[in-house]
Amino acid sequence: MTDTTELQTEDGLRALVRAILERNGCRPEVAATLAANCVAAERDGSVSHGLFRVDGYVSTLRSGWVDGTAVPVVEDRAPGCIAVDAANGFTQVALAAARPAFVRKVRENGIAMLGIRNSHHLAALWPDVEPFAEEGLIALSMINSMTCSVPVGAKKPVFGTNPLAMAVPAGAEGVLVFDMATTTMANGDVRVARAEGRMLPPGTGVDRDGNPTGDPAAILDGGALVPFGGHKGSLISMMVELLCAGLGGGNFSWEFDWSTHPGAQTPHTGQLFICIDPARGGGLPFGLRAETLIAQMRAAGLDHFPGERRHHTRAQRAEGIPVSSGRMARLRALASGAE
């Protein structure tokens, strides 16, 4: 059987994913928020965080690990600080609930932070930060996840993959966005390599005895990842734990036990945002300065910039998003309950 490709609209895909999530216990606002996030990733060619994740959402919701009906509780903690108890729901829903007040604080104070705790995340971070940059703000976000990374100098894993993302408005260059695991590699990419029987670079992780390895099976089977960039990356991964769990009030990466919920795929931790209004900085208009930096990097031979490939893919897909017919059949079955 050949697997052909169908062109889908963003609206159509969102409605389909929304229906799947509602059927699996999400209230409508939660379903709409997650569907928008997931379809945006698919649209941008960020396949590992796109429609591919729908099965993970479904199994997580069915396991009872996350509450799809949770209503986040937004707390005003200071003129520059908001904290949200996601009430065992998804972080994106907590972000959506706090976002208007948060942006107001950023514009009023020049800088503000938003800490989300008691929350779950199964997506990329860039969809969380990019919209801030699209409205002219600088956004940083980080999230700790499940223990799978050995701090440099330690023998056992402590940290999660602990991604860090940043988005900035870059004038005529659009928006610069990066989103990176602070491990050598994201967990999902190790699984993909194992499935493809492909070796990873030496030192991507350690085996069960703590020896450096590039074998994805050894990393996944009792081994662990390591932070990117040696002890410096390890410090940045530690920073993510300190700010998400220590400051924001989430669990540390080892402080939850999902073994009682088979099918659960979401770390139950915390997420932190720091956003800045660049007009309150000390210099020339920020967008112009970002353009200057990009021009200098380009003159030095750099030919692509963070986020650029996604934005290019997005622009090419104005007339539709290609999805395999196999994937569409699976989604339709999930939406109708005819799986």
Place this chain on the structure above:
Amino acid sequence: MTDTTELQTEDGLRALVRAILERNGCRPEVAATLAANCVAAERDGSVSHGLFRVDGYVSTLRSGWVDGTAVPVVEDRAPGCIAVDAANGFTQVALAAARPAFVRKVRENGIAMLGIRNSHHLAALWPDVEPFAEEGLIALSMINSMTCSVPVGAKKPVFGTNPLAMAVPAGAEGVLVFDMATTTMANGDVRVARAEGRMLPPGTGVDRDGNPTGDPAAILDGGALVPFGGHKGSLISMMVELLCAGLGGGNFSWEFDWSTHPGAQTPHTGQLFICIDPARGGGLPFGLRAETLIAQMRAAGLDHFPGERRHHTRAQRAEGIPVSSGRMARLRALASGAE
């Protein structure tokens, strides 16, 4: 001639360095601020940023590149933002001028930022952030420097060594502090390796043709450093440029020309601080949570923590700081003008 060691008091060393800086064109407050910074590094065993740097301060001041009499101009840019024009002086002086108002903003708003521009820095970053953590605040700082690092994917250097530092209050564990160049290595350490005829790890930098090398001479002689940790470290180095020069209003790392001031050693760029009052976060007391993370890392086999070695050295030196008699003779000559 043997070089013996003399035990010095912190006060005595500060007075000596202050006298040297005043003799070389610093007003008394500037001399006192820089002397405190420099002696604190020496006291903590952070030798490469201690008394070793005095000659660099002197040659920089004599070159006319930095204004030792500069009076920083502090601007209140928003309830959460301060910008300082260092007026071609040292960043530490700008920080000292803005610090009381900045700490007030952090306590009132929960988070605040401080951007310093038109400024110079010849020291480590940890002395800038550690005092914030000692008064219970979380502090992040970064500074861009002189172009010497090739972005991953580019062919020529754009970034500086662009260090990033963080300090947090860690309850009974004291203060956690890290301070790291976002290049594979600090420039000074490459010079030390060359002086000692020692090879560095392969890929520490590139030679003049852009080929990866571990030869310090090749890196310094028309070559360059590279960011730590490949493309992820490169993104963090880019973040430092964006926040210090783009947001804070300093020069980018390539935007100044000190060739007209032989002897100048200080990049003329910008520095950014983001400080947070952890009591405004969403969780348990931050110090307790930091202790929990440290305990977990220790249980995983980690046996030293960032800043620990310095703090240990400091504690051991309560009765005096050992300085070689050769170094003392040089400092006394500089202070009396009898060089």
